[in-house]
Amino acid sequence: MSTPGTEREVRTRIAPSPTGDPHVGTAYAALFNLAFARRHGGQFILRIEDTDRTRYVEGSEQQVFDTLHWLGFGWDQGPDVGGEAAPYRQSERLPTYREVAERLLAAGHAYHCWCSSERLTQMRNRQQQLKMPTGYDRMCYGKTREERAELPGFTETPVIRMLVPDEARISFTDLIRGEITPPQPDDQVLLKADGFPTYHLAVVVDDNAMGVTHVIRGEEWISSTAKHLLLYGWLGWPVPVYAHMPLLRNVDRSKISKRKNPAARLKWFQEEGYLPEALVNFLALMGYSMPDGREIFTFDEVVESFDFARVNPVGPVFDIDKLNWLNGHYLRALGDEEFLRAAEPFLPAGLGVDDVRTLVVPLRERTKKLSELADQLDWLAADAVEILPADLAKHGLPPADARTALEAFAKNLEQLDPFEPAQITPTLDRVVGELGLNRRRSFMTARLALVGKPVSPPLDDTMAALGAARTADRLRQAAAGLPS
Template sequence: MSLFNLAYVRQQGGQFVLRVEDTDRVRFREDSERQLYDTLAWLGLHWDEGPDIGGPFAPYRQSERLDTYRPYVERLLAEGHAYHCWCSTERLAEMREIQQKTKQPTGYDRLCHGKTREERAALPGFSETPVVRMLIPDDVPLVFDDVIRGKVSAPRPDDQVILKADGFPTYHLAVVVDDHEMGITHVVRGEEWISSTPKHILLYRWLGLEPPAFAHMPLLRNTDKSKISKRKNPAARLTWFREQGYLPEALVNFLALLAYPPQQDAEGNDVEVFTFEEFSATFDWSKVNPIGPIFDLKKLEWLNGVYIRALPVGEFASRLLPYLEAEGVLSGSPSLGELGRLKLIAELIQTRIALLTEAPALVRPFFVPDEELQIDDDARALLKADAGQVLDAALAVLDDLDDRGLGLLGTGSGWSAPAIEAALRASIVEGLGIKPRLAFGPLRTAVSGARISPPLFESMEILGKASTLRRLRSLRGSV
């Protein structure tokens, strides 16, 4: 919702308003608001007005605007568009159960309408503190214009509660009042709110207010076409993507593609990789697909890999730091030497990962002390009978390489990846007649401790001669 809101706002030169709609105190959570700020900021979806930065229509938390709603409720009551309801929750539950059992339309039966407090108190299921309900007329407008869907028909609503017993308005009244008071021109929300729109249009009509334009976005679906739910799918929680190592710009690109066609190049070909600025510049509500898109994590992973490979290597290394710190690979304050080494490693793995969380396993061997390097079971299981012979040959030839004047990654002589490769190929592949795939497996295991690792010869160069030889000797002692 925020992405499509903001794309239109930036194109039109408008203001993106972040309003915290916290009138449902039963579901209220203290940390939700901060999580909302952090996630939108991480995605680069920055708002122009909101609770944290203020604005001309503050406050922007509905829980702080209760005095604003009361006059509107009193007006609706005075003009006969609303009434008090004293029905207890138990009485309402019993009413709904009977309606369902008898297959009647569900909805409030208007027991309280037209009654005084005293008259209603004489009947069963009475609650001391009333709510306020809308009195839905027979001519309620059920068809409205949607900027995405065109003419939309909604089911007839029942007498919606607009003011709860705790004095808080429901969403339906609060958004109508706030959208008017804050000068909102476009409301973009999920399609589940289509059925509520007739109530909102009624409130605008009764209060003599001009309604905004409505855009109801499609709901995202799982691969089985069910609605994405936080209870069933962790991907419904935006913080999950950050935890999993997705880049925010990749996620923004992906979310845009879910309900919007790809960009076009000069030849009219589809372009799936684009920036938010490119998306906003060509944005058109008529192009939004109203059919609920499938949330394909494999497509997102591919897109994330594209964005990772496009990063300058220094920035890529910086993006890795939080994940390396979280896994204990590096401390929160790495030294300049460690940062320099990380940049060299980053260049080796940038094309090999699709998620930033894949990096710690590849980076760890470069920062762990030689004597603490653990050999993974699956890597050890792949060692062949000739592993000892390969390690002996490698130790002999590498020990003779000169490690003075080290020029990392690209010198071609001394202790450099090209020199290391040439020496090992001559000694093991040509000298022992072992195929490269088998020849270098034991060396990869010795150096990284893993079956999958960054390029072998470059890894050896970064580790240095002394460290490489210690690791080769360590594995040789156990095979």
């Protein structure tokens, strides 16, 4: 069965607001809008909703572009690429919104409202105290400016509100959720006193102007859809098909937000060292299941199989452990040079890729996200490390034996040429055998002397990364600090 609306060229869009660091939900929405458009050979549009000037943040728009490009997402129309429906910033489309609002006024579908913000706050507080439904009480409806000025709470510059018919019960068919009847809407402000539109007017005007056929957005907008459908009807415009995606949620089932969860910031994933392929795979899993049940797949594979019947309407929990598992898989799939290029920005200060080249295999195998490299490699960047007595007692040799082993290791290792893992391990084994010491504890003692903690890449790789001189020096320094 074909998806409604696909008889004409499919056009989808996302419309983020430049109000700070881009939200991970922007990437989540972009993924499914782009996948659906590509599945049907259509177009994907990026629009910037910058009408809330009080929350506008300079540079945020560029961050949207940069982070979405980092994920591998591109768009066919947008502020940076142009298109037939330009401009793609709402702040550049103000005359259009004013014209449509005046048209609604003339047709009797909207009216001026002169109520002050203080008066509206008092109204809402009273409604809440009386446990009444909240919404505008239509004090201004049907009044001239002069008539309204005689009443309390008047302000000079009016807004324009939509006039919602009483009992305007509107239903629509959602591609994910089936038949939906949203709550009765109130008289929403369409045009603010500053001349900027509210979301509800702008989204309808822009989606129509840009030929959007399918609105794929978060479920939090379900309650607003009735307002949008009224506007479409009054204006005589074709209605897009709706699909409301499940919201990303925290473990406590609350909506994921930048206040509660750093992972709500899209930039956070770059800062933590997640690969874009892993994040795209993860976000797809949050709302979609592949026909064969696979959990590891590419964006192109989502496109090939995309079907709204496979979207789960239940809000998924944002499981960072699952993302770490996925990212580890994608890291292990990288070649040596690819891994080193990805790792370079996350290396401790003073280290370059050549310093860790001999460690690439063990690092790739044990790393879940690239930000872990700083802790895994701090010993390599340090001038010296310290053996903690508790670690030595738990994992290593008794102090006297430890001193003997470390001095013997240093003496024998500095004579190796070449100083490579293939020669290092046999040398360590020979020394341990000659001294008659426990191999595991002897090796752990050397590890503590070299990295200062009981966890590191394999000992021979660790020594090779340090080099012969630094290895011997650290072993001797550690031995000197132990009792005879």
